[in-house]
Amino acid sequence: xxxxxxxxxxxxxxxxxxxxxxxxxxxxxxxxxxxxxxxxxxxxxxxxxxxxxxxxxxxxxxxxxxxxxxxxxxxxxxxxxxxxxxxxxxxxxxxxxxxxxxxxxxxxxxxxxxxxxxxxxxxxxxxxxxxxxxxxxxxxxxxxxxxxxxxxxxxxxxxxxxxxxxxxxxxxxxxxxxxxxxxxxxxxxxxxxxxxxxxxxxxxxxxxxxxxxxxxxxxxxxxxxxxxxxxxxxxxxxxxxxxxxxxxxxxxxxxxxxxxxxxxxxxxxxxxxxxxxxxxxxxxxxxxxxxxxxxxxxxxxxxxxxxxxxxxxxxxxxxxxxxxxxxxxxxxxxxxxxxxxxxxxxxxxxxxxxxxxxxxxxxxxxxxxxxxxxxxxxxxxxxxxxxxxxxxxxx
Amino acid sequence: xxxxxxxxxxxxxxxxxxxxxxxxxxxxxxxxxxxxxxxxxxxxxxxxxxxxxxxxxxxxxxxxxxxxxxxxxxxxxxxxxxxxxxxxxxxxxxxxxxxxxxxxxxxxxxxxxxxxxxxxxxxxxxxxxxxxx
Ligand code: SF4
Ligand code: SF4
Numbered sequence: 001x002x003x004x005x006x007x008x009x010x011x012x013x014x015x016x017x018x019x020x021x022x023x024x025x026x027x028x029x030x031x032x033x034x035x036x037x038x039x040x041x042x043x044x045x046x047x048x049x050x051x052x053x054x055x056x057x058x059x060x061x062x063x064x065x066x067x068x069x070x071x072x073x074x075x076x077x078x079x080x081x082x083x084x085x086x087x088x089x090x091x092x093x094x095x096x097x098x099x100x101x102x103x104x105x106x107x108x109x110x111x112x113x114x115x116x117x118x119x120x121x122x123x124x125x126x127x128x129x130x131x132x133x134x135x136x137x138x139x140x141x142x143x144x145x146x147x148x149x150x151x152x153x154x155x156x157x158x159x160x161x162x163x164x165x166x167x168x169x170x171x172x173x174x175x176x177x178x179x180x181x182x183x184x185x186x187x188x189x190x191x192x193x194x195x196x197x198x199x200x201x202x203x204x205x206x207x208x209x210x211x212x213x214x215x216x217x218x219x220x221x222x223x224x225x226x227x228x229x230x231x232x233x234x235x236x237x238x239x240x241x242x243x244x245x246x247x248x249x250x251x252x253x254x255x256x257x258x259x260x261x262x263x264x265x266x267x268x269x270x271x272x273x274x275x276x277x278x279x280x281x282x283x284x285x286x287x288x289x290x291x292x293x294x295x296x297x298x299x300x301x302x303x304x305x306x307x308x309x310x311x312x313x314x315x316x317x318x319x320x321x322x323x324x325x326x327x328x329x330x331x332x333x334x335x336x337x338x339x340x341x342x343x344x345x346x347x348x349x350x351x352x353x354x355x356x357x358x359x360x361x362x363x364x365x366x367x368x369x370x371x372x373x374x375x376x377x378x379x380x381x382x383x384x385x386x387x388x389x390x391x392x393x394x395x
Numbered sequence: 396x397x398x399x400x401x402x403x404x405x406x407x408x409x410x411x412x413x414x415x416x417x418x419x420x421x422x423x424x425x426x427x428x429x430x431x432x433x434x435x436x437x438x439x440x441x442x443x444x445x446x447x448x449x450x451x452x453x454x455x456x457x458x459x460x461x462x463x464x465x466x467x468x469x470x471x472x473x474x475x476x477x478x479x480x481x482x483x484x485x486x487x488x489x490x491x492x493x494x495x496x497x498x499x500x501x502x503x504x505x506x507x508x509x510x511x512x513x514x515x516x517x518x519x520x521x522x523x524x525x526x527x528x
Contacts, residue, residue, distance in 0.1 A: 049479065051520065109517060184483045185518045191436055192486035211520035270479060272520040282479065282520070335500065347435065351520075353479045354500035 002304045005242035005377040008042045012371055017042040021361040021369045022201050022289075029301040035116055038297035042056045043375065046203040046300075047220070047286040050196055050352025051272050053182070054162035054233065055281045056092040057261055060154040061129070063087055069139035070131040073260060075117050077128070086139055089389055090159075091117060093281035103276060107180040113279025116271030118158075122222070123266040130379045156261035157267075158222055162232035164285045166204035166253035167240075167309060170195040170329055170348070171343055175315030180276020184351055186314055190341055193311070193348045198357035199331030203287035208239065208250035209385060212289050213226030214378025219257065220286030220364045223268035225373070226259025231382045236389035240308060240328065248308035248328050252308045252389055253382070257285065268360070286360040288368060291374050311341055321393075398427070398446040400467035401454065402510050404489075407437035409461050417443075422453035430510060432490040440490055440510040442467060470527045471511055473504040477523035484515040484524065 011017040018041050020028060025044050028037045059080070069086040073079065079098060080091040094115035102108050121127060130145045150156055155304045171183035179186050183194045197205065207213050217228040232254025240248040268284030291297045310325040312318050317325075329339045334348050367373035410433060418424050424447035433439045447453070457464050473493075480502045484493045492508035493515055495501070515524040 002509065049482070107517075111522075174423070184520075185487055185514075187436070187487075194483070270521055273522065274520055275517045282481075335497070337495065345435070347486045348496070349484075350482040350500065353481040355480040 005290060005375055008290050009374050011042055012368055015371055017368060019043045019045060019365045021365055022206055024048045024302050026106050026200060026303045034041050035294060036296055038291055038294040041291045044289045044291060044300045045361040046201055046206050047357040048164055048198045048352060049284040049356035049360060050282055051161060051280045052163045052283040053280045055160040055283055056090055058157045058159050059089045059091060061087045062154050064141060064144055066141045067096060067139045068131060068133040068135055068141035068144055071133045073131045075127050075129055078114050078117050094278050096279050100166045107273060107276025110273040110279045113336055115279055115281030118267050118281055119269050119271040121156060122261060122264050122269050124149050142228050152260060157258060158261045162234060163257050163283055164203050164255045166237060167251035168196045169297045169312040170309040171312055171314045171336060172346060173315040174313045179315060181314050182274055183314060184278045185275060190344050190346045193339055194351055195309055195334045196351040198352055198354050199202045199307055201357045201361055202346040203285060204253045205250060205307050207289055208299055210382040211296050213287060214381035216376050216379045218376035220360055221257055221259040221283060223265025224259055224263035226257050228255050229258040230256040232256045236391055237385040238389045239385050242328060249306060250385060284356060284360050285363040288364060289376055304335060307331045398444040401443050401445060402465045402467050403441045403457060404512060405439035406462040410437050410439040414457060414460055417448050418453050422449040423447055424449060424453050438489050442510055467511055469511055471509050472525050472527050474523045474525055479521055479522050484519050487514050487518045
């Protein structure tokens with residue numbers, strides 16, 4: 001008994017749609033069986049909240065009198081890219097001030113960067129703008145310094161080239177010194193293991209073959225409504241397998257997402273600093289999965305026990321791009337607090353917030369139940385997993 | 396003379412040496428152990444109340460042994476408004492003062508177990524851990 005987007009949306013409008021979070025679906029399937037759960041449930045909500053470096057915002061400030069063609073631009077001292085039209089700019093999440101000591105005082109602290117400016121913008125804090133121009137006949141002004149808030153400018157569009165990574169490495173450190181990475185502080189000699197997805201709640205782990213997620217899918221983005229714009233950069237999905245060929249869940253898919261920053265919320269776009277690595281932005285994303293058929297329900301019901309992350313050494317293997325990994329570990333094991341790596345018990349910790357991911361899945365569920373959020377049928381699905389993902393190598 | 400509170404931090408290679416015994420025996424210090432913890436990586440932390448004439452000499456002895464010694468005049472607090480419950484601090488904190496509640500995966504902070512080692516201050520990606528003087 002398959003369902004269509006139109007049928008599900010009709011139920012949402014009537015307030016009759018059955019919406020559960022991915023965590024609730026797992027319980028429902030255990031209780032009633034897959035076929036029954038697939039019949040009953042219309043929409044499953046997912047969520048993730050964690051650092052996503054490939055994020056940023058397109059801004060249009062409106063024109064000054066006289067006009068300026070911004071050649072260089074700083075927002076709260078953080079440079080933004082101006083190589084587009086006169087008062088358009090793109091501020092990236094990992095940009096830092098030119099006078100930041102970076103890693104010259106190792107490990108650098110990266111207190112404030114593009115991600116923090118984005119959070120301050122969304123929080124409606126005053127932002128200091130400084131821009132210089134070289135002066136043209138049509139744009140004579142050479143300098144402007146002013147203070148603005150998000151409400152003062154024409155547009156602010158969050159446009160993130162790569163978000164919501166389907167799966168991620170479990171990072172460890174085999175070297176004999178503490179290292180500071182985008183996976184946090186990793187103590188020497190397998191002192192700790194860090195992982196970074198919400199596992200059974202994580203959007204792209206719940207639709208491994210991209211049967212429902214595609215261009216135009218309406219999503220929860222940064223506390224507001226956003227859309228999937230394209231597949232993300234480095235979208236190279238595949239199904240992980242162990243040495244015996246058993247499936248270990250998907251990996252490698254990513255999303256490019258877009259949404260109006262003005263309706264977002266600073267709780268779900270948080271400026272973030274990784275010691276010794278840099279500044280970034282923690283982004284909250286939630287994706288609704290329409291249960292069109294039983295197969296889609298089966299994938300959406302994958303539990304932490306069935307989803308695996310590869311264990312990767314960030315001391316030597318990752319930075320030098322050495323192939324292979326130290327084995328796979330399930331999200332159930334990762335969440336238990338300890339895993340075994342090379343015969344040693346290693347304490348684990350997440351970098352992505354499970355409580356916040358759950359809050360997103362619940363918020364999205366509430367929006368749909370109240371009829372405030374309708375499903376959008378994608379105009380084109382994302383490229384599905386391939387048997388041979390071939391990432392480019394920069395030579 | 397009032398007792399002073401100090402935090403001692405040991406690496407794995409000195410955690411099993413009888414240094415507290417020497418403080419009492421050789422430096423005639425009166426010692427009250429307020430907190431003591433050895434984590435699974437065998438790094439030790441201890442909070443002591445110390446009183447005695449040879450206080451400074453005793454602490455110098457500890458430093459010579461490779462113990463990190465620090466006055467305990469500060470307190471670490473978690474700013475609940477900033478904390479996102481990410482968990483990034485929980486495998487860094489040497490005493491388990493920051494830990495995950497399961498299965499909800501909410502991050503808990505037990506300030507009684509905190510030995511003010513400052514590790515979480517910089518490891519927290521949103522700087523939610525703060526020093527209070
Ligand atoms: S200062 Fe932070 S890391 Fe150190 S013991 Fe206290 S809570 Fe743990
Ligand atoms: S690292 Fe910071 S934000 Fe994350 S749980 Fe610990 S205190 Fe909270």
